[in-house]
Amino acid sequence: MGRTLISIERGTGEPIYQQLRKALEHEIASGALNPRLPLPSSRELARELGVSRNTVNTAYQELQAEGFIESQPRRGLFVNPEMLKHLEYGEDEPVATAVDWSQRIRRSPDAEMPEIAKVRDWDRYPYPFVAGQVDAESFPKLAWARALRDALDPPHLHYSLRDGIDEDDPLLVDALCRAVLPTRGIEADPEQVLITLGSQQGLDLLGYTLLRPGDSVGVEDPGYLDARHIFSRAGALLTPLRVDASGLIPPPDLHGISLLHLTPSHHSPTNVTLSIGRRKQLLALAQQSDTLIIEDDYDSEFRYQGSPTPALKALPGSERVIYLGTFSKFLAPGLRLGYLVASPELIRELRSQRRYRVRHASGHLQRAMSLLIENGQYHRTVRRRRTQLQRKWHALRESLNETLPWRIDPPPGGVSIWVSGPPELDCVELARRALARGVVIERGDIYFADPAANRNHFRLGFAAIPHEAIRPGVAQLRRVITTMLEPR
Amino acid sequence: MGRTLISIERGTGEPIYQQLRKALEHEIASGALNPRLPLPSSRELARELGVSRNTVNTAYQELQAEGFIESQPRRGLFVNPEMLKHLEYGEDEPVATAVDWSQRIRRSPDAEMPEIAKVRDWDRYPYPFVAGQVDAESFPKLAWARALRDALDPPHLHYSLRDGIDEDDPLLVDALCRAVLPTRGIEADPEQVLITLGSQQGLDLLGYTLLRPGDSVGVEDPGYLDARHIFSRAGALLTPLRVDASGLIPPPDLHGISLLHLTPSHHSPTNVTLSIGRRKQLLALAQQSDTLIIEDDYDSEFRYQGSPTPALKALPGSERVIYLGTFSKFLAPGLRLGYLVASPELIRELRSQRRYRVRHASGHLQRAMSLLIENGQYHRTVRRRRTQLQRKWHALRESLNETLPWRIDPPPGGVSIWVSGPPELDCVELARRALARGVVIERGDIYFADPAANRNHFRLGFAAIPHEAIRPGVAQLRRVITTMLEPR
Numbered sequence: 001m002g003r004t005l006i007s008i009e010r011g012t013g014e015p016i017y018q019q020l021r022k023a024l025e026h027e028i029a030s031g032a033l034n035p036r037l038p039l040p041s042s043r044e045l046a047r048e049l050g051v052s053r054n055t056v057n058t059a060y061q062e063l064q065a066e067g068f069i070e071s072q073p074r075r076g077l078f079v080n081p082e083m084l085k086h087l088e089y090g091e092d093e094p095v096a097t098a099v100d101w102s103q104r105i106r107r108s109p110d111a112e113m114p115e116i117a118k119v120r121d122w123d124r125y126p127y128p129f130v131a132g133q134v135d136a137e138s139f140p141k142l143a144w145a146r147a148l149r150d151a152l153d154p155p156h157l158h159y160s161l162r163d164g165i166d167e168d169d170p171l172l173v174d175a176l177c178r179a180v181l182p183t184r185g186i187e188a189d190p191e192q193v194l195i196t197l198g199s200q201q202g203l204d205l206l207g208y209t210l211l212r213p214g215d216s217v218g219v220e221d222p223g224y225l226d227a228r229h230i231f232s233r234a235g236a237l238l239t240p241l242r243v244d245a246s247g248l249i250p251p252p253d254l255h256g257i258s259l260l261h262l263t264p265s266h267h268s269p270t271n272v273t274l275s276i277g278r279r280k281q282l283l284a285l286a287q288q289s290d291t292l293i294i295e296d297d298y299d300s301e302f303r304y305q306g307s308p309t310p311a312l313k314a315l316p317g318s319e320r321v322i323y324l325g326t327f328s329k330f331l332a333p334g335l336r337l338g339y340l341v342a343s344p345e346l347i348r349e350l351r352s353q354r355r356y357r358v359r360h361a362s363g364h365l366q367r368a369m370s371l372l373i374e375n376g377q378y379h380r381t382v383r384r385r386r387t388q389l390q391r392k393w394h395a396l397r398e399s400l401n402e403t404l405p406w407r408i409d410p411p412p413g414g415v416s417i418w419v420s421g422p423p424e425l426d427c428v429e430l431a432r433r434a435l436a437r438g439v440v441i442e443r444g445d446i447y448f449a450d451p452a453a454n455r456n457h458f459r460l461g462f463a464a465i466p467h468e469a470i471r472p473g474v475a476q477l478r479r480v481i482t483t484m485l486e487p488r
Numbered sequence: 489m490g491r492t493l494i495s496i497e498r499g500t501g502e503p504i505y506q507q508l509r510k511a512l513e514h515e516i517a518s519g520a521l522n523p524r525l526p527l528p529s530s531r532e533l534a535r536e537l538g539v540s541r542n543t544v545n546t547a548y549q550e551l552q553a554e555g556f557i558e559s560q561p562r563r564g565l566f567v568n569p570e571m572l573k574h575l576e577y578g579e580d581e582p583v584a585t586a587v588d589w590s591q592r593i594r595r596s597p598d599a600e601m602p603e604i605a606k607v608r609d610w611d612r613y614p615y616p617f618v619a620g621q622v623d624a625e626s627f628p629k630l631a632w633a634r635a636l637r638d639a640l641d642p643p644h645l646h647y648s649l650r651d652g653i654d655e656d657d658p659l660l661v662d663a664l665c666r667a668v669l670p671t672r673g674i675e676a677d678p679e680q681v682l683i684t685l686g687s688q689q690g691l692d693l694l695g696y697t698l699l700r701p702g703d704s705v706g707v708e709d710p711g712y713l714d715a716r717h718i719f720s721r722a723g724a725l726l727t728p729l730r731v732d733a734s735g736l737i738p739p740p741d742l743h744g745i746s747l748l749h750l751t752p753s754h755h756s757p758t759n760v761t762l763s764i765g766r767r768k769q770l771l772a773l774a775q776q777s778d779t780l781i782i783e784d785d786y787d788s789e790f791r792y793q794g795s796p797t798p799a800l801k802a803l804p805g806s807e808r809v810i811y812l813g814t815f816s817k818f819l820a821p822g823l824r825l826g827y828l829v830a831s832p833e834l835i836r837e838l839r840s841q842r843r844y845r846v847r848h849a850s851g852h853l854q855r856a857m858s859l860l861i862e863n864g865q866y867h868r869t870v871r872r873r874r875t876q877l878q879r880k881w882h883a884l885r886e887s888l889n890e891t892l893p894w895r896i897d898p899p900p901g902g903v904s905i906w907v908s909g910p911p912e913l914d915c916v917e918l919a920r921r922a923l924a925r926g927v928v929i930e931r932g933d934i935y936f937a938d939p940a941a942n943r944n945h946f947r948l949g950f951a952a953i954p955h956e957a958i959r960p961g962v963a964q965l966r967r968v969i970t971t972m973l974e975p976r
């Protein structure tokens with residue numbers, strides 16, 4: 001190695017083996033070392049440089065790991081010929097051929113469908129009548145932080161941190177079966193429950209598990225737009241079914257419809273409740289045509305008169321009903337935690353699907369949620385939230401009926417009020433103009449199979465908006481509406 | 489209504505409107521009420537029963553919401569004919585036709601592939617050499633709990649709770665770009681980053697976004713088994729490419745391979761590092777055949793000699809490289825949090841894919857993680873964890889070389905040591921017998937395209953096992969191996 005001069009500086013803070021490694025790397029890259037000759041042994045080089053053999057060995061190991069040198073049995077260490085080969089590729093600057101992503105990205109079947117476009121910075125507006133968000137002020141900070149903290153102590157810690165592969169937190173599943181599902185009239189065993197990242201994941205897993213390309217899915221019209229996207233992406237065709245004041249109008253039969261998506265407790269987006277009569281009728285029809293039913297029960301907790309209707313899944317003969325619940329609406333959508341109840345055979349398959357997509361929901365969040373249910377905070381929070389929302393619901397309904405030029409009679413549930421204006425009212429334009437006055441509302445047309453024919457509907461969410469902002473917000477909205485309805 | 493006797497009991501605790509509602513419901517269900525006659529007005533009934541009109545109205549509203557009665561314009565309230573209709577369906581017990589789930593469930597293309605079968609209750613064994621799990625004792629409890637608590641205060645609270653639809657926490661993305669990716673030599677802008685629920689979700693989203701049925705994916709052999717499942721489920725065909733001590737052996741060309749999955753830092757499962765020479769060679773080949781490369785960089789932090797090799801994504805001309813990182817290995821797999829770096833066009837599409845599957849990772853976890861990075865705890869934790877793992881790696885390597893009848897020279901990185909025994913050693917049998925002695929190890933055959941021909945490999949994870957259990961664990965293992973290798 002006398003051929004090359006490697007200078008080691010001590011006290012530079014840079015480890016010596018590092019300096020040595022770099023120097024050798026340079027020798028190799030610059031082609032100064034003869035690839036046909038072995039490198040000096042560590043003893044040799046150590047003596048030459050006055051460093052320890054370990055230092056040299058570490059440098060050599062690293063160069064080897066990174067492929068600069070390779071060990072040849074009984075001959076010693078040599079420069080890796082591949083290193084020299086790649087030097088021919090013009091060293092460090094291969095000509096990068098740009099990737100044409102438009103050609104590489106697989107096109108989704110729902111590309112033409114409209115999307116729910118939320119006002120992303122809604123929290124910066126004085127009157128955020130947004131749907132699907134919650135009021136941060138009423139979040140049970142302390143209870144939740146405490147549950148998360150407790151979930152980091154044994155025996156919980158293990159479940160908070162482990163890779164569960166395809167398993168859920170047994171404590172959470174147990175708490176759901178004992179303390180949550182019964183409030184909906186549902187009796188379920190642990191093997192019938194799957195923890196999801198919210199109803200959305202439930203719909204996605206079901207779509208890919210139950211639908212074959214070309215299958216027909218019955219959806220409510222108007223209905224939950226994201227569900228339509230999810231089923232289309234799974235390759236399904238959509239059959240819109242009209243909804244009136246008693247929920248989805250049962251068709252004469254459900255033949256040819258393999259899956260039916262329902263929001264029976266509070267229809268999305270109008271909040272009407274599916275009548276008991278129709279529930280039984282749909283169940284009977286589904287059995288005749290072997291149709292599976294998804295009961296998307298996203299916010300049944302929030303009913304402001306009387307007690308919630310029992311779930312479809314609670315009715316006799318509901319094996320074909322797949323129940324979706326979520327913690328998003330009552331606690332916070334940002335948590336991404338929900339659950340699914342179905343037959344054990346289906347749950348097993350969904351579990352395997354989920355394993356290869358996300359494995360499972362965060363163990364820490366699952367354990368914290370189960371502690372929240374165990375210690376009663378869950379039910380206390382639901383009750384408190386319900387009272388707050390009930391007050392807001394009344395306030396919103398009253399101020400709408402006091403100020404709007406037409407009467408509304410919203411169903412007593414949900415976290416939003418659906419408003420159908422006179423046919424000439426364009427909700428898209430209304431939403432635009434209202435926003436200019438600080439009022440965030442949601443256009444209703446996109447929830448219909450035929451948006452163009454339904455531009456006179458809009459939605460006012462009241463979960464995120466502070467109580468005191470409701471009346472002034474509606475007042476602002478009225479001004480916009482009045483000017484829009486003025487005869488020109 | 490004189491025809492029926494409705495008895496209201498006071499002081500039963502049951503609200504009066506409830507009692508009234510139930511009584512009326514019974515009258516309807518039993519068919520006692522004439523559907524052609526209107527129900528008594530609320531005033532009438534209130535007087536008759538000596539209750540307030542509100543009470544009667546609430547009961548009526550509820551019966552109406554549930555479809556027992558309906559309001560006919562200018563005629564009053566009537567029994568809902570649908571209710572009577574459904575009575576014909578044999579009342580509450582429709583004959584439930586069982587669902588044949590085996591017919592309904594869509595079959596996955598990977599049904600024949602073996603699966604990584606972990607010992608689920610590994611924490612109950614004295615010598616858990618499991619891979620992919622962490623030692624709960626070394627988890628930074630306080631720092632993490634603190635970050636979660638802080639994430640519940642303004643201005644963080646909003647981001648912890650909101651429904652972000654398809655957005656990530658901007659603070660986390662920013663922290664990744666500034667403080668985490670540079671440690672891998674990667675320069676990225678926010679629009680090049682997507683937060684995932686771990687590398688697994690990254691692979692899943694990429695599979696469905698980039699692969700068309702029948703596309704060919706190059707995978708390492710041996711290699712990460714879950715990735716093969718994910719790509720098959722996306723409809724792809726797999727092309728196994730051999731791996732040696734310098735990582736994947738570059739084929740003459742990559743023509744016909746649309747996507748190549750690599751674990752360059754520490755190959756899964758053998759932990760070898762892909763040599764610099766081969767990295768450049770593969771990058772050049774990928775450009776010639778317009779192949780996209782997934783760099784699955786799941787635990788590059790854990791290198792025990794020298795500094796980690798820079799990421800493939802850090803090399804010039806790496807636009808076609810999609811980088812996957814995760815927080816699972818350094819903090820905990822149970823958190824389900826990771827990230828993906830790619831071109832903005834691709835990120836936009838992946839974002840839309842993710843929106844309709846799970847929307848996004850938990851906002852609370854995202855915000856807490858960004859605070860952990862901001863306050864330096866992240867890097868402190870990585871360093872502490874690395875030191876612990878380094879000590880364990882040395883201990884495991886030494887005791888293996890002291891006790892095993894053959895020498896091993898594991899690469900200095902990763903959280904497991906891959907052991908190749910003599911050809912006659914059956915690792916499946918070994919794993920079974922070792923477990924009986926309290927030693928949890930992983931069979932290595934299933935990581936190969938041809939498991940039957942590779943039964944002499946196994947893997948020892950050392951992240952979860954306590955340091956002091958390593959030597960006794962290996963001693964136990966040696967006993968099993970010796971008896972298995974004894975000439976019969």
